[in-house]
């Protein structure tokens with residue numbers, strides 16, 4: 489799954505919008521019915537919990553937190569020490585692997 493949009497694009501870019509949609513789908517799928525989820529925008533940094541429509545609104549106005557490439561607050565796990573590749577890894581960069 490390509491997440492370069494988190495670092496390389498900004499609100500208003502087509503790539504960014506597509507990425508945000510991908511994120512929202514992922515978050516909703518893993519929300520287990522919770523009404524409010526951590527908001528990964530530049531201002532909330534996953535510290536504040538918002539409804540999905542509010543998150544979408546924030547991500548349209550504010551940039552996505554560009555350090556948040558492993559979506560650990562939205563159903564992913566991160567393993568920085570894993571030597572082999574987890575079978576279901578969804579995102580990798582140098583020494584970091586995310587998987588669901």
Ligand SMILES: [Zn+2]
Nearest residue numbers: 527529532546
């Ligand atoms: Zn926010």
